[in-house]
Amino acid sequence: MSTQPTLAFIGAGNMARAIMGGLISNGYPAANIWATGTQLDKMADLKQQGLHTTTDNNAAVAAADIVILAVKPQILKTVAQSMAAVVQQHQPLIVSVAAGILCHSLEQWLGGNIALVRCMPNTPSLVQQGASGLYANPQVSATQRQQTEQVMQATGLALWVDKEPLLDAVTAVSGSGPAYYFLIMESMIAAGEKLGLSREAAQQLTIQTALGAADMARQSDVEPAELRRRVCSPNGTTEQAIKTFIAQGLPEIIDNGMQACSNRAQAMAEELGK
Ligand SMILES: NC(=O)C1=CN([C@@H]2O[C@H](COP(=O)(O)OP(=O)(O)OC[C@H]3O[C@@H](n4cnc5c(N)ncnc54)[C@H](O)[C@@H]3O)[C@@H](O)[C@H]2O)C=CC1
Numbered sequence: 001m002s003t004q005p006t007l008a009f010i011g012a013g014n015m016a017r018a019i020m021g022g023l024i025s026n027g028y029p030a031a032n033i034w035a036t037g038t039q040l041d042k043m044a045d046l047k048q049q050g051l052h053t054t055t056d057n058n059a060a061v062a063a064a065d066i067v068i069l070a071v072k073p074q075i076l077k078t079v080a081q082s083m084a085a086v087v088q089q090h091q092p093l094i095v096s097v098a099a100g101i102l103c104h105s106l107e108q109w110l111g112g113n114i115a116l117v118r119c120m121p122n123t124p125s126l127v128q129q130g131a132s133g134l135y136a137n138p139q140v141s142a143t144q145r146q147q148t149e150q151v152m153q154a155t156g157l158a159l160w161v162d163k164e165p166l167l168d169a170v171t172a173v174s175g176s177g178p179a180y181y182f183l184i185m186e187s188m189i190a191a192g193e194k195l196g197l198s199r200e201a202a203q204q205l206t207i208q209t210a211l212g213a214a215d216m217a218r219q220s221d222v223e224p225a226e227l228r229r230r231v232c233s234p235n236g237t238t239e240q241a242i243k244t245f246i247a248q249g250l251p252e253i254i255d256n257g258m259q260a261c262s263n264r265a266q267a268m269a270e271e272l273g274k
Pocket residue numbers: 010011012013014015016036037038039057070071072073075079097098099120121122123175176
């Protein structure tokens with residue numbers, strides 16, 4: 001990475017830890033990363049890796065070029081308001097990873113007129129296989145856009161969207177998406193066991209199949225639908241599985257689930273954004 005801005009993660013929980021872990025594995029200097037939380041002892045492992053840890057959000061903000069807001073959406077208003085003065089004084093770039101909290105609300109809570117990126121990452125960032133959607137408000141400079149992109153690309157794919165509501169679609173596809181695949185894996189492991197495999201064997205085969213399918217889809221120049229057809233021999237075994245999935249409504253189930261996810265993001269903006 002050519003430029004290495006100092007980062008402050010406000011709320012060192014699951015998502016922040018996934019991004020920080022991905023960055024460190026990618027060679028980002030630990031000394032350039034601050035992590036905050038409510039209890040220092042819960043961040044002892046981060047301190048041991050060379051990160052700065054503190055329970056004082058304002059101290060981390062004052063030290064940072066980029067502040068990543070990674071607390072739960074339900075407490076973001078209180079946390080943002082308590083750091084507004086130091087944000088206005090130091091003018092760092094703010095990146096919020098919170099689902100469903102609009103730029104408009106964040107700008108208000110942070111005292112107005114701030115450079116703000118909303119980012120919807122996902123937890124595979126930890127193994128540098130993340131997928132993030134990014135949206136910048138007009139105050140974000142070209143350099144700040146580039147810096148944000150560099151940071152998020154160090155954890156995987158990072159794509160810009162040009163309309164803020166599209167972040168709810170990103171949430172439905174990739175932000176929440178790992179959980180869908182984990183559920184499918186859970187179900188395949190259970191079904192494999194029911195068919196007589198040991199749990200260990202069912203788990204290994206399931207995970208390797210998910211990895212293989214994803215890697216093949218990524219490397220292929222044809223769409224996943226064609227790759228699926230190539231697995232289905234006429235009157236063979238896969239065809240029976242796929243016919244059963246479709247007859248029982250799997251595509252509609254996935255559509256409904258993702259719609260519910262996006263609806264929830266919009267409802268959170270209403271509930272929590274005032
Ligand atoms: N978990 C996920 O897969 C994803 C989460 N997100 C977003 O990331 C954000 C965080 O979610 P998670 O990491 O899952 O939650 P989490 O609960 O694991 O992490 C939040 C952290 O904030 C800390 N915290 C609480 N009050 C604080 C305060 N006043 N100051 C500083 N830190 C404080 C908590 O100790 C906790 O470690 C949410 O806004 C969520 O919408 C976005 C994409 C994916």
